[in-house]
Amino acid sequence: MYKVKVYVTLRKSVLDPHGNAVKKQMQMNGIDGIKDVRIGKYIELTFNKDTENLENKIKEVCENLLVNPVTEDYRYEIEECAAQ
């Protein structure tokens, strides 16, 4: 089996009100040095071991469904894992 870890983040140009609220609270709590907080999504996909064109399939699901390219960027990591 393959475990695919997809990280979806807001593009730099997009304001992140969740992140801003968290950052302000951290600053109010006196956390030194905190400059910015950006909140994103983490998605885990599990594929069968014999999946063909795995990377193409990952890109397809990311670009067609998991990610909106107008507002979001993504990256992914592939890990081999034992079937459960």
Next chain:
Amino acid sequence: MKFAVITFPGTSCDVDMYHAIVDGLGEKAEYVRHDETDLDRFDAVVLPGGFAFGNYLRPGAIAKLCPVIDAVVKAAEAGKPVLGVSNGFQILLEAGLLPGAMLQNEALKFICDTVSIEVKNANTAFTNQYDEGEMIRLPIAHEDGNYYCDEKTLEELKENNQIVFTYHGGNPNGSVENIAGIINKKGNVLGMMPHPDRAVEELLGNTDGLKLFQSIVKQWRESNAVKA
């Protein structure tokens, strides 16, 4: 004139929309499920508000992959009027029928209110019964109505007069340039966050949305008269 009212699991304003078309406007309407593939029998397509697929992942993200969307794209390509209200607007953006994307409201809250809207472009198939610059009042009810697009897209929207409605006297959700509704370049696909479908009856205190539906009918009658 016959309208398709598209429904997904989680759509909740389909009955408002049907009522606005049938009882407010006096035209025909039919509900069409998300898994249908043929819209040829309709003259116009409407995507009503709600929470298609629970707005999971992003509003409209799952809905855009439904079979009916291919038929909506086909109707849009054929030049039929396609209107997306609220969640319907979000679906049109996700489906790529309109440029840009929706973000969560800047204040991170669901807003339910009636707001002032300016008609920025009264020369469209959806606004020809309004006056340019006319101020109207329409209900809004959304959590993800913060319209976003990049600079280049915004320039294009302005250049082609595609910004049809803007919020007036305060921006409720953080939208770029106070945008409340935009139209495609061809002029037959309109997306808007405010609900004209909830403003068609004197009894409910507001009829400012009725002219939007009347505009669609007027344009359709005129273009069909030319064909005949």
